Amino acid sequence: METYDLSQNHIVTPPEEIALSTNQLQVYYGSGSRASMTDASLSFPRFQITALIGASGSGKSTYLRSLNRMNDRIARIEGEIMYRGTNINSPKVNVYEVRKHIGMVFQKPNPFAKSISENITFALKAAGITNRQELNERVETSLKEAALWNEVKDDLNKSALALSGGQQQRLCIARALAMKPDILLLDEPASALDPISTTKLEVTLKELTKNYTIIIVTHNMQQASRISAYTAFFHLGHVIEYDQTEKIFQTPEIQATHDYVTGNFG
Amino acid sequence: MTPNQTDRIATQVINFLVLIVVLILFFLLGDIILSGFPHISWHFLTSPSSSFSAGGGIRDQLFNSLYLLVLTLIISFPLALGSAIYLSEYAGNNWRTGLIRTAIEVLSSLPSVVVGLFGYLLFVIEFHMGFSILSGAIALTFFNLPLLVRSIEGSLHAVPDSQREAGISLGLSNWRTIRGIILPAALPGILTGIILSAGRVFGEAAALIYTAGQSAPILNYSNWNPTDSSSFLNPMRPAETLAVHIWKVNTEGVTPDAVSISAGASAVLIIVILLFNFGARAIGNHMYKKMTGGK
Numbered sequence: 335m336e337t338y339d340l341s342q343n344h345i346v347t348p349p350e351e352i353a354l355s356t357n358q359l360q361v362y363y364g365s366g367s368r369a370s371m372t373d374a375s376l377s378f379p380r381f382q383i384t385a386l387i388g389a390s391g392s393g394k395s396t397y398l399r400s401l402n403r404m405n406d407r408i409a410r411i412e413g414e415i416m417y418r419g420t421n422i423n424s425p426k427v428n429v430y431e432v433r434k435h436i437g438m439v440f441q442k443p444n445p446f447a448k449s450i451s452e453n454i455t456f457a458l459k460a461a462g463i464t465n466r467q468e469l470n471e472r473v474e475t476s477l478k479e480a481a482l483w484n485e486v487k488d489d490l491n492k493s494a495l496a497l498s499g500g501q502q503q504r505l506c507i508a509r510a511l512a513m514k515p516d517i518l519l520l521d522e523p524a525s526a527l528d529p530i531s532t533t534k535l536e537v538t539l540k541e542l543t544k545n546y547t548i549i550i551v552t553h554n555m556q557q558a559s560r561i562s563a564y565t566a567f568f569h570l571g572h573v574i575e576y577d578q579t580e581k582i583f584q585t586p587e588i589q590a591t592h593d594y595v596t597g598n599f600g
Numbered sequence: 601m602t603p604n605q606t607d608r609i610a611t612q613v614i615n616f617l618v619l620i621v622v623l624i625l626f627f628l629l630g631d632i633i634l635s636g637f638p639h640i641s642w643h644f645l646t647s648p649s650s651s652f653s654a655g656g657g658i659r660d661q662l663f664n665s666l667y668l669l670v671l672t673l674i675i676s677f678p679l680a681l682g683s684a685i686y687l688s689e690y691a692g693n694n695w696r697t698g699l700i701r702t703a704i705e706v707l708s709s710l711p712s713v714v715v716g717l718f719g720y721l722l723f724v725i726e727f728h729m730g731f732s733i734l735s736g737a738i739a740l741t742f743f744n745l746p747l748l749v750r751s752i753e754g755s756l757h758a759v760p761d762s763q764r765e766a767g768i769s770l771g772l773s774n775w776r777t778i779r780g781i782i783l784p785a786a787l788p789g790i791l792t793g794i795i796l797s798a799g800r801v802f803g804e805a806a807a808l809i810y811t812a813g814q815s816a817p818i819l820n821y822s823n824w825n826p827t828d829s830s831s832f833l834n835p836m837r838p839a840e841t842l843a844v845h846i847w848k849v850n851t852e853g854v855t856p857d858a859v860s861i862s863a864g865a866s867a868v869l870i871i872v873i874l875l876f877n878f879g880a881r882a883i884g885n886h887m888y889k890k891m892t893g894g895k
Binding site: 402404430431432433434437438440442444445446447448456457460461493495506509510513 | 760762763765766767768769770771772773776780781784785890891
């Protein structure tokens with residue numbers, strides 16, 4: 335594998351309104367002193383899809399999971415995560431509140447072993463929403479946003495585990511949306527899905543940019559180029575290049591990015 | 601020899617070994633049930649035992665076994681559930697967790713006679729609890745705990761981590777995720793574990809001889825006052841269980857029909873334990889189907 339100069343990078347700050355940004359984010363796993371993620375400074379534009387690409391082990395998932403503090407229990411994270419003028423990486427911040435504003439969808443669909451509607455209402459009830467009418471309304475709205483409503487509206491009391499993989503993943507998106515988050519983090523959401531479900535999911539995600547900021551980790555470069563406005567390329571725990579998706583895929587500034595997007599990597 | 605032949609011989613040897621295991625089980629079950637079944641009658645199940653004359657039943661012993669089981673579960677289930685949740689969800693991978701696991705292993709390998717004598721010295725004598733259902737239930741808790749902790753921990757562990765992540769990512773606290781998502785998902789396994797451990801408790805004799813005692817005073821099933829000494833609900837009365845009864849009629853029984861009583865009681869014991877096992881399976885399957893929508 336060719337070695338690249340990891341200190342060489344090209345990172346732009348999008349001119350749009352910024353929804354979330356990180357400043358010199360470093361992630362350490364275990365008690366080790368070696369950072370799994372080094373000095374990641376990125377700004378994510380509001381109401382856009384930003385894709386994080388890179389080979390396995392490049393740190394893109396680690397980075398993504400740090401954004402809503404999902405890595406708190408397993409890693410030490412230094413640096414700033416700025417959201418609405420607050421550094422949400424501060425120990426004083428209420429992480430449960432953070433996760434309500436920054437939702438997450440995972441690689442493998444992980445619906446709860448409950449009915450479809452309970453999958454959505456469980457966290458809402460835990461958050462103190464008890465009004466039956468409001469719960470029903472949130473179920474309907476979020477399922478519509480996730481483009482699942484028409485398929486399941488007559489089966490809301492059936493077990494979510496009886497749905498297909500693609501439907502389960504859209505249910506997980508609906509479940510995250512029901513919390514009315516600002517930002518949605520997706521960690522390779524289509525990697526366990528067939529091509530048809532993947533297309534449906536991508537259409538859904540594009541729809542969602544009307545109201546949500548989306549950051550998505552993907553292994554699939556076509557997917558990144560199809561749906562995202564900005565793309566960040568990660569390599570060995572470093573952000574190598576961050577720019578408009580078109581630029582990354584057509585005229586990247588850095589050799590490593592060029593090699594990766596053209597498939598001449600490693 | 602060709603690989604094909606080797607494989608055929610190996611398969612046959614393995615099949616034979618399995619056959620032996622199954623045959624032993626069926627021989628035992630068949631013998632006990634066939635020789636005991638003719639002695640089981642409504643009269644046998646519903647009349648009190650008699651010490652000297654023939655025709656005694658096992659009503660009180662059967663009830664004592666069930667009551668003891670319920671009391672044991674009431675004591676051991678909360679303890680086991682808490683420990684299992686700790687081990688599966690909270691404990692880190694360190695020496696303290698290792699110590700707890702070793703303690704549980706050792707507890708499960710203690711000989712039941714030793715636990716019985718320990719219970720006799722501590723509860724019956726030292727704490728003045730006398731031969732009582734409660735002493736027996738505490739002694740049985742010692743056996744039941746490791747089994748229950750391990751089976752509950754196993755069920756919790758079988759719930760994928762992605763479920764925990766899903767809960768946490770929705771802004772739920774760790775405890776809320778465990779209570780509302782992990783425990784319900786693990787419930788079929790937990791129930792199966794409880795019922796299987798109940799079978800073990802139901803058949804235990806050695807630990808009870810010195811704790812719950814060997815006498816079965818006449819019980820009054822219409823006396824619902826648990827503090828009254830003749831009430832069937834009194835946890836402080838001595839109580840001979842079915843398993844102890846079998847042991848007793850075989851060693852010191854003077855009734856002329858001791859052989860048929862022990863055969864009948866053994867068959868009842870085995871049948872109840874089999875029912876526990878099949879029940880565990882049926883309930884587990886039913887709940888799994890209900891949760892997964894029949895998939």
